[in-house]
Structure formats: structure tokens, C-alpha cells
Amino acid sequence: MNIGKISLIGVPMDLGQTRRGVDMGPSAIRYAGIVERFKNLQLEVEDLGDIIISRTANRAPSHSKLKNLPVVAEVNRLLADKVDEIMKNHSFPLVLGGDHSIGIGTLAGVAKHYRNLGVIWFDAHGDLNTEETSPSGNIHGMPLAVSMGLGHPDLVNIQGYAPKVKPEHIVIIGARSLDEGEKKLIKEKGIKVYTMHEIDRLGMAMVMEQCITYLRERVDGVHLSLDLDALDPADAPGVGTPVNGGVSYRESHLAMEMLAESQLVMSAELVEVNPILDERNKTAVLAVALMGSLLGEKLL
Structure with missing residues (x-):
């Protein structure tokens, strides 16, 4: 991953869920301080601002x-159009959410630039529900299923093709809250x-080694979707759907550091940061630090 330019796009949307x-x-x-962090890494950064969200269209x-x-x-x-444009300009798209329903648009824009896109879904949840299996009807619990071609046609067919990713090219890390339909x-x-369970038993280093080896053999690029609720609420309290017993601060940094070394990740998104529920912006600060590790920041 030889990244020279980062393009940020914000998606300030909370309509994929209810909080x-x-x-x-x-x-x-x-x-x-995400822009400053990247500039300190000698990266060129362009902030493309936010997509405008209509509060009446819903x-x-x-x-x-x-x-x-x-x-x-x-x-x-x-969002898919914006990400597609960023990819065409040979820049690294980093999408700032917003709830996780925005993963639908991010993947739609990214996947068309790869024959076999790999996806790392760093999340407490599977986000694999459909209209039929969802207990809530919240679309933020569906983006991975949609990207596999399962779901409402208005979502599945964004950018005019489906699926965006094959199930055998997906790795979910940190899951601890799965609905019955998702398990099936x-x-x-x-x-x-x-x-x-696997993270506790194997350790994060082994999990990431296996994940990287698995994807390297199958894909020509990897998208990282990082939901901050993957982390334990003690470290990331500012999320809408916290689940106890999550990934630790250091485990998360190790995962990002190993992905940086792998040079596989070509796009990313940060989602579900909710400052209303946070403690002095602790979760957003952590999100920025994790992106620093992903993009090569080291202690020495």
C-alpha cells in the first residue's frame, strides 16, 4: 500500500438507525485532528466536505x-459516485460516518475498481440482515448483506451492478452480537x-495473520469498514449500539498496524461515532489514532 493522497468525505447521516x-x-x-494526523505522516490530504443529508426526504x-x-x-x-470519483483520481477514499448504512455506498463506489474486492468488517455486529430477517428494519444492520446482493433492489443495485463483494472475500472481526438470520x-x-471467542483464544496477532493470509490469496484489494462498536465500550463509549466484551484499545491498534504492514488496504470508512454518547470526544480521538496506525504511524 503506497498511499500518497487521502481523500476524506463525510456522511453525517443517522437515518439508518434510530438513535x-x-x-x-x-x-x-x-x-x-484527523487532517493534522495525516499531514504529520507526510500524506497529502484533501477534505471534500460532507454529503448534504435532507432532513425531510425521509x-x-x-x-x-x-x-x-x-x-x-x-x-x-x-456517496458511491463520490467514492468512484476518488478512486478514479488514484486517491485513498476515507469515508467518515454516520451510521453503518453508508457502507452500502462506499462499497458500491470501491468495488467496481477491483475484480475481487476483499472486505474486512471490524464490527460487533454482522450487518447481514435483510428486510425479512431484520428485527428492527434499521438499514445500518444490512450493508454487508446488501453488498453481497441480498436486500432491497433500491440498495442492492446502486451503481448498476451486484453483488459488490463475494461472501468468500469477507472477513468479519470482533463479532459478538448476531441475529438468528445472520447466523444462518x-x-x-x-x-x-x-x-x-476466537480473538480471546487465538490472540489478535494470530487472527490478523490468518485474515491477511486468507485475503491475500483471494483478492486484489481490501476495503476496511471500521465500526467503533467493535471496540469495548470502556475504550469507545460514544457508539449507538455498544456491546460489552469487545476488542481492546491495544488489540485494535495491533490489528491496524498489521494491516499497514500487509499493504492490502486500499480504502476505508469510520462509522458509528456518536459524540452525544461520548466522553470528551474519546471515541473520535481513538478513531483518528487507529487510522494513523492503519496508514503507517509508528512509535519508532
């Missing part, structure tokens, strides 16, 4: 139980998942 506040995530991450009628489907679909279409899909599709 307010995550729309302020991009501002919190910028306030935590009242548009929908014949789906998916909450706010019209506006979530529209925002992801706009994981088994049916053979998706590689490292739950907290």
Missing part, C-alpha cells in the same frame, strides 16, 4: 418496512468470522 447523534460523527472525527412514502429507505438509498447513491446466512455462505 440520534451519529450524524455528528464526521465533525467529531475532524475535531479530533418522509417520502415507502412500501417497505425498511426505515427511511428513500433517503438512505439516495445518500448512498451520492454466515453458515450458508461460508463467511469467515472471528468472534470475540
Whole structure:
């Protein structure tokens, strides 16, 4: 991964779920000094600002139980176009969320530039629900399923192609809260998942070694989707759906450092930072530090 230029795009959307506040995530991450951090790494940084989110479009009628489907679909279409443009300019797209429904648009923009895109989904949840299996109808629990071609056509067909990623090219890390439909899909599709059980048992170093080896043999580029709720709430309290017993601060940095060494990651997103629920912007500061490690920052 020889990254010279980073392009930031914010997506201040909280309509993929029901807890307010995550729309302020991009501002919190910028306030935590992400641009300055990257410049200190001698990287060229361009901040493309935020995608404008309509606060009234979500009242548009929908014949789906998916909450706010019209506006979530529209925002992801706009995001996919932006990410596609960034990729065409040979820059590293870093998307700042916003809830995890924005993963739909990010992957739609990235995947068309690879024959076999790999995805690392660093998350407490699987995000593999569909309209039929979702207990809530919240689209932030569906982006990985959508990207595999499963879900509402307004989401699945963004950028005019599907699927964006094959199940055998996905690795989920940090899972500890999976719905029954997601468990079934994981088994049916053979998706590689490292739950907290595997992380505890093997250690993060072994998990990442296996993940990197697995993807290197199968893909021509990797997208990292980093949901801050993958981390333990003690380290990352400012998330909408915290789950106890998560990945530690140091385990997360080690994972990012090993990905930096692998030179596999070509795009990334940070999602579910909710400053309303945070403690003095602790979670956004951590998110910025993790991106520093991903992009090559070292102690010595």
C-alpha cells in the first residue's frame, strides 16, 4: 500500500438507525485532528466536505418496512459516485460516518475498481440482515448483506451492478452480537468470522495473520469498514449500539498496524461515532489514532 493522497468525505447521516447523534460523527472525527494526523505522516490530504443529508426526504412514502429507505438509498447513491470519483483520481477514499448504512455506498463506489474486492468488517455486529430477517428494519444492520446482493433492489443495485463483494472475500472481526438470520446466512455462505471467542483464544496477532493470509490469496484489494462498536465500550463509549466484551484499545491498534504492514488496504470508512454518547470526544480521538496506525504511524 503506497498511499500518497487521502481523500476524506463525510456522511453525517443517522437515518439508518434510530438513535440520534451519529450524524455528528464526521465533525467529531475532524475535531479530533484527523487532517493534522495525516499531514504529520507526510500524506497529502484533501477534505471534500460532507454529503448534504435532507432532513425531510425521509418522509417520502415507502412500501417497505425498511426505515427511511428513500433517503438512505439516495445518500448512498451520492456517496458511491463520490467514492468512484476518488478512486478514479488514484486517491485513498476515507469515508467518515454516520451510521453503518453508508457502507452500502462506499462499497458500491470501491468495488467496481477491483475484480475481487476483499472486505474486512471490524464490527460487533454482522450487518447481514435483510428486510425479512431484520428485527428492527434499521438499514445500518444490512450493508454487508446488501453488498453481497441480498436486500432491497433500491440498495442492492446502486451503481448498476451486484453483488459488490463475494461472501468468500469477507472477513468479519470482533463479532459478538448476531441475529438468528445472520447466523444462518454466515453458515450458508461460508463467511469467515472471528468472534470475540476466537480473538480471546487465538490472540489478535494470530487472527490478523490468518485474515491477511486468507485475503491475500483471494483478492486484489481490501476495503476496511471500521465500526467503533467493535471496540469495548470502556475504550469507545460514544457508539449507538455498544456491546460489552469487545476488542481492546491495544488489540485494535495491533490489528491496524498489521494491516499497514500487509499493504492490502486500499480504502476505508469510520462509522458509528456518536459524540452525544461520548466522553470528551474519546471515541473520535481513538478513531483518528487507529487510522494513523492503519496508514503507517509508528512509535519508532
